[in-house]
Amino acid sequence: MSNAIETAVDKVKALAETLEEEVVELTRSLIQHPSEITQNSGDEGPAQRFLAAYLEKGGYDYVDVFLPTEVPDIEKHPGWKCDQNYENRPNVVAVRRGTGNGRSIILNGHMDVVPRGDETKWQYPPFSGTVKDGYLYGRGACDMKGGIAVMVMAVEVIHRAGIKLAGDVIVESVVAEENGIHNGTLACCLRGYKADGAVVLEPTKLDVCAGHKGNQIYQVQIPGKATHSCLWWSGASAIDHAIYFKEGLKKFEEIRTKETRSHPLYSDSEIFPTPALVDNIWFVEAGKPHFLAVPDQARIMFMVEVLPGEERNVIKERFENFMAEWCSHHPFLKDDMPSVVSSPFSDTFPVSVPLEDPLVTTLVESIEKMRGKHPVIRGFESACDAMTLMMWGNTPSIMYGPGNLKNAHEIDEKVSIAELKQAVIELAAFIVTYCGVNE
Numbered sequence: 001m002s003n004a005i006e007t008a009v010d011k012v013k014a015l016a017e018t019l020e021e022e023v024v025e026l027t028r029s030l031i032q033h034p035s036e037i038t039q040n041s042g043d044e045g046p047a048q049r050f051l052a053a054y055l056e057k058g059g060y061d062y063v064d065v066f067l068p069t070e071v072p073d074i075e076k077h078p079g080w081k082c083d084q085n086y087e088n089r090p091n092v093v094a095v096r097r098g099t100g101n102g103r104s105i106i107l108n109g110h111m112d113v114v115p116r117g118d119e120t121k122w123q124y125p126p127f128s129g130t131v132k133d134g135y136l137y138g139r140g141a142c143d144m145k146g147g148i149a150v151m152v153m154a155v156e157v158i159h160r161a162g163i164k165l166a167g168d169v170i171v172e173s174v175v176a177e178e179n180g181i182h183n184g185t186l187a188c189c190l191r192g193y194k195a196d197g198a199v200v201l202e203p204t205k206l207d208v209c210a211g212h213k214g215n216q217i218y219q220v221q222i223p224g225k226a227t228h229s230c231l232w233w234s235g236a237s238a239i240d241h242a243i244y245f246k247e248g249l250k251k252f253e254e255i256r257t258k259e260t261r262s263h264p265l266y267s268d269s270e271i272f273p274t275p276a277l278v279d280n281i282w283f284v285e286a287g288k289p290h291f292l293a294v295p296d297q298a299r300i301m302f303m304v305e306v307l308p309g310e311e312r313n314v315i316k317e318r319f320e321n322f323m324a325e326w327c328s329h330h331p332f333l334k335d336d337m338p339s340v341v342s343s344p345f346s347d348t349f350p351v352s353v354p355l356e357d358p359l360v361t362t363l364v365e366s367i368e369k370m371r372g373k374h375p376v377i378r379g380f381e382s383a384c385d386a387m388t389l390m391m392w393g394n395t396p397s398i399m400y401g402p403g404n405l406k407n408a409h410e411i412d413e414k415v416s417i418a419e420l421k422q423a424v425i426e427l428a429a430f431i432v433t434y435c436g437v438n439e
Contacts, residue, residue, distance in 0.1 A: 008437045011161045012428040013370065016154075020421040023153045024136060026054070027420060028129030030111075030145040031138035037112045037178050044111045044175045045088035047145075051111070051173055055094040055152065059159045060171075064093040068175070068187035077190060079392050081181045081346045091184050093193055094171040096155065102166025102436035103358070106198035106395060107151035107427075108185060108385055110177035113140035114409045121411045135414040143408035146415040147201030147401040147423075148173055154427035167435030170195055177385055180217075180345045185385040189393035197359035197434065198395045199427070200386045203403030205376075206419055206426070208367070210360050210398050211265050211308035211352025212380035212387065213276070216316045217345040219301050220245070222338045226296035235294030236332045239286045242298040245338060246281060248326035249302065252319055253278035263307050265352065265379030272381075276305040278319070301343075308352035308379065348383045351390045351397070358434070359396050366430040370422075381405050400427070 033047035048065070055063045068074060069086045092111075098104070116126040116139050124130035126139040136146070155169055170193050174184030202209075222245055224238030256276045260266060266275040281302045287295035304319050306312045320340075327333040353359055355377065367375045380386075382405065386397035402419035 004437050005433055008161070008163045008432045009369070009429045011163065012157050012432055013425055015161050016157045016425040016428050019153060019157065019424060020417065023149050023420045023424050024131065024417055026153060027136055027141065027146050027149040027415070028131070030149060031129040031140055032127055034127050035111050035113055035140065036115045037176070039179065040083055041085040042089050042112050042175060045090065047111050048090050048092050048173060048175070051148070051152075052092045055092065055171065058094065058156055059096070060094040061097050062095055064095070065090045066187070066191070068183050071187045071190050074187055074190055077186065079182070079186045079388065081183055084176060084181060084183060086175070089175045091175060091187055092173040093188060096159070096165070096169045098165045098167040098169070098435060099438040100166060103197065103434055104168040104170070104195035105431060105434055106170045106172060106193065106195040106389065107155070107201065108172045108174065108198055108389065109144050109148040109151060109201045110175070110184065110385065111145070111148065111173050112175055112178045113143065113145070114178050117411060123412050131417070134417055136417055136420070137412060137414045139413055141413050141415040142203045142403035143405070143413070144201055144203060144401065144403070146403055146420055147203065150402055150420060150423040150427060151201050153424045154431060157424060157428045158431060163432060164438035165432070165435040166438055168195065169431060169435065174385065180348065182346065182385055182388045185388040186392055189388065194393050194395050198386070198389045198397040199363070200384055200389070200397055200399045201401035202380060202384050202399045203401050203405050203408055203415070204380065204399050205404050206400065206402060206423060207376040207378055208360065208363055208398060208400055209378055209380040210355055212350065212383050212399065214306040214312050214348045214350035214383060214387070215303040216306070216312065216347070217301065217303045217343045219299065219341045219343050220338050221341050222298040222300065223333070223336045224294065224296045224298065225332070227294045229292040229294060232294055238295045238298035241330070241333055242284065242286065242300055244330055244333070245300070245323070245327070246279065248323050249279040249281070251326070252322050260307055266307055268378060271378060276307055278302070278304050306350050308350040310350060312349055349387055349391065351387050352379070353396045353398055357396055359398055362434045363398065363400060363430045366433050367426050370426050370429060
């Protein structure tokens with residue numbers, strides 16, 4: 001590390017130490033602009049316009065506000081997912097150009113949040129941004145308005161410190177991520193926003209995540225034989241058949257756990273007791289509440305996860321063959337097999353960055369300098385826009401951000417204020433080191 005970079009890192013660290021209130025206030029303001037999604041639309045507009053106005057004051061070369069559908073020919077792109085309404089759902093991109101000869105970086109976050117759920121169950125109103133006992137509460141606090149505030153404040157710290165970076169910095173706040181569509185980040189890629197590397201500010205507890213999972217989401221129709229509920233034994237309940245099917249998912253998951261237990265990004269059994277999930281049904285529908293009848297159909301939804309380095313289609317084929325064999329031993333299903341119906345979710349592919357990539361090594365070294373110890377390097381528990389950045393933007397991408405994923409999407413969602421502050425310091429130091437400074 002050059003003397004100029006060391007001096008710059010020391011300056012941003014000292015300044016960032018004083019900005020805890022500002023990063024908390026920015027996060028609160030973003031929470032107070034609700035941006036919930038629905039199945040086919042969302043309400044990100046007010047929050048995105050607020051952020052754009054904030055960025056306009058930040059000394060960027062320009063701030064670009066655009067709808068995904070305004071990108072020419074995007075709807076013809078193989079990565080585009082249709083059936084979404086993008087009215088009043090703009091992306092916001094801010095660009096600060098470097099002086100040249102430095103690496104460029106994208107900082108990416110999504111503004112959309114999942115619905116609040118039953119508001120009466122919240123300890124604090126979901127869009128209040130309440131601060132209590134070292135945490136900031138509200139829908140999106142963890143996933144991922146805290147991350148957006150961190151990336152904006154990290155760049156702001158560098159600007160206030162008067163540091164001229166050698167490489168470009170691109171700040172992206174995108175729409176349409178939570179429903180697995182990823183069209184917001186795709187639009188950024190196709191609009192020309194690419195870089196040497198990217199950090200997606202998903203909640204990682206400030207661990208460095210060098211890859212994320214892919215998956216195949218299944219919606220499966222399981223047959224039965226209807227009859228009057230008083231003659232239950234003469235029918236064949238699709239609910240019972242769904243339970244048998246679930247047992248097969250568990251068996252395949254056991255096989256997958258044995259073969260993925262030593263995966264370099266998912267080997268920690270405390271963090272990942274099951275490295276690649278299979279037995280994870282989140283939706284079940286069967287029977288009719290107004291008919292007293294044995295249900296003749298059951299519908300379930302689940303996902304089969306794929307880890308970085310694995311071929312998604314290979315795992316998918318293995319799973320489907322296994323379940324066909326499993327069902328062939330059932331007295332009813334062997335003659336009337338479950339069928340896969342179309343999934344409302346888009347395909348998700350596993351991605352990763354080599355641990356020796358400068359994106360990883362520079363962030364790890366920057367964190368070590370700030371903490372005095374080595375950070376955890378692992379895989380991310382889920383999938384995110386890193387996939388889109390890598391597949392369609394040709395930009396190596398990692399995940400790092402404040403918050404614990406288990407707090408995302410839950411009632412009383414929260415983020416640690418200490419993590420917000422620490423993330424600003426560490427991310428600003430990383431940006432300076434990765435992009436370089438004008439010497």
